[in-house]
Amino acid sequence: MTSIATSEKIAVIGAGPVGISAARALKKKGIAYDQFEAGSGVGGNWRHGVYHTAHIISSRKTTEYPDFPMPDHYPDFPNAAGVPKLNSRGRR
Numbered sequence: 881m882t883s884i885a886t887s888e889k890i891a892v893i894g895a896g897p898v899g900i901s902a903a904r905a906l907k908k909k910g911i912a913y914d915q916f917e918a919g920s921g922v923g924g925n926w927r928h929g930v931y932h933t934a935h936i937i938s939s940r941k942t943t944e945y946p947d948f949p950m951p952d953h954y955p956d957f958p959n960a961a962g963v964p965k966l967n968s969r970g971r972r
């Protein structure tokens with residue numbers, strides 16, 4: 881694994897699932913970053929790339945962020961209307 885100098889600020893491009901996960905990892909390590917999202921909110925493909933009625937095919941438990949679990953009332957396979965909410969929660 882390559883190490884990076886933590887004095888450098890990182891640019892995270894996009895706030896889809898990968899951008900959010902990258903930002904969370906940087907934050908956990910105390911590495912400064914700026915995150916840029918071209919769209920109107922977080923969630924990436926699940927905000928603007930699929931029908932809102934589309935359901936994830938990975939289960940809620942395997943898709944959620946462990947420290948920001950989806951609300952208990954969510955179904956096992958929530959639709960796109962619910963997934964960006966998860967990503968917004970995971971962004972903190």
Ligand SMILES: Cc1cc2nc3c(=O)[nH]c(=O)nc-3n(C[C@H](O)[C@H](O)[C@H](O)COP(=O)(O)OP(=O)(O)OC[C@H]3O[C@@H](n4cnc5c(N)ncnc54)[C@H](O)[C@@H]3O)c2cc1C
Binds near residue numbers: 894898929938
């Ligand atoms: C129909 C369908 C069903 C799927 N089902 C599942 C599933 O059940 N479970 C699962 O885990 N995965 C599923 N996936 C895959 C999952 O949606 C993707 O793996 C995931 O969205 C990829 O995340 P990402 O952050 O790389 O990209 P994206 O979600 O595409 O997000 C990229 C973000 O970057 C932003 N962006 C792009 N360029 C720039 C720029 N130059 N500057 C600033 N912002 C920029 C975009 O606006 C976007 O918000 C499914 C995908 C599809 C299409």
